[in-house]
Each structure stands twice: as structure tokens, then as C-alpha cells.
Amino acid sequence: MFGVPNEDFFPAPPVGGELIHTRRYEIRTYKLNEDKFLLRGVIFDEKPAGLYVKSDPEPLWVHHMVVDLEVAFPSLEIVGANVEFHERPHTHCTDIVPAYDKLVGLSIARGFNAKVKELFGGPRGCTHIGAMLAAMAPVAIQSTWSMRIGSPAVTEENRQSMTKEQRRRSYAMNLNTCHMWDENGQMVSEIEQGIPIEVPLWITKRFKKLGLDDSEWEKMRG
DSSP, rough: OOOOEEEEEEOOOTTTOOOOOEEEEEEEEEEETEEEEEEEEEEEEEEEESSTTOOOOOOOEEEEEEEEEEEEETBBEEEEEEEEEEEEEEGGGGGGGGGGGGGGTTTTTTTTHHHHHHHHHHGGGGHHHHHHHHHHHHHHHHHHHHHHHSSSOOOHHHHHSSOOHHHHHHHGTTTSSSSGOOOHHHHHHHHTOOOOOOOOOOHHHHHHHHHHHHHHHHHOOO
16 A cells, blocks of 8 residues: 555654654645646644643644745746745744745746845744745755656657757756766766666656556656
8 A cells, every 4th residue: 555654754762762842844746737836835843742831732833834836847937935824933923924025036946045045044034934945945856857747758769869958958957966966977977878867766666566667667757
């Protein structure tokens, strides 16, 4: 049976350890149409039941915020932004909400985190919204692959006919984002030679469960 893990993904607490705080981020992407998706991030901080108020049987939420970003595809330009505070420590925490209108027009690409710090760092913003935006940026990049699912697959024939510049444009937003995407690394070198990227390990594992061959991946991906 397949499903999204809940608590099982987190290691067991250390022996004798007492839980005193939980912070969670959850980020989901919704395809709105072929040219736009909604990136939704939720953050909350929770204190265990009875920690602050001994007689309280329920966990205490101290932060709960939601950030919605409408993002154009494939440019990754933010075309709409909305920030909501559902739980916060101070009445005037919400005074900063209008500042996040300045997200509109930014591109979630190289330099995004630096721009967010410039616009909303320190007294210019909310530290928790800033942390959420930093977590949302790589999810936007991951979502571009999902947006391409269902589009015409890249066949071996047209892969070989692609120019080096066309190949580079296809992965430009990933370049130098981690050691695997090092512009001088093995994987980028192979892509530029027209060698297909290996089938993702998570696809290989799932295909094995489903009794599918890795060759099916070529038919599914865009």
C-alpha cells in the first residue's frame, strides 16, 4: 500500500529525551493551467500539551502561517502572492503582511533567496515567513519537472539532434544548485553529450513494486 508518511519518517526520540517543540513546513504545488501553478506553503510551531499550561490537554500552536505564490511557468516569475497569519504571538505581527506584495515580479531562480533577504530581512519582514520562502524556492524548481509531465517526451532521435545550447537551456535552472549539477561535473557533461539522465532512484523503486521496466519512464516524462 502506498501513501504519504506521517510520523514514521521521523526517527524515534533519543532515549530519555522529552519533546519540547515541533516545527513543520508543508509545501504543495497545484497546477492551475499549462502556464501557471500555485505554490502553497504552511508553517507551524507547536508546543506539547501541558508544557506551557499544565492543565491543558492539547498541543499549543504558537505560529501558523500560510503563503500562496502564483508562479508563471516556465519563467518562474511570481505573478500573485498572499500571506496569511492564522496563529501568531503578537497582535501587530500581521502589520507586515502588505510588505509581501513586493514578491510579485520576482523570479524564483538564481538569486531569489538573496533578494528575499534584501526585501524582507530583519525588521523589514517576518523571520518565519522568510524561512518559509527559502523552503518554497526549491519546491518551485522541483515542480517544473512535474509541470512537464504529459508534454511530448524527448525521444532518443530528437535528443541527439538537440544543440548543446538547447540542452543547456533545458536544465539551466538546476545548474550549480548542488554537487550533482556542478557545471563541470559528470552528469552535466553527459547531458551535453546527449546521454540521458539516469532514471530517478525513487522511480526505479516504485517501478519495481509495480512490475514495470525502467524503459517506461521515457514514455511518461516530458
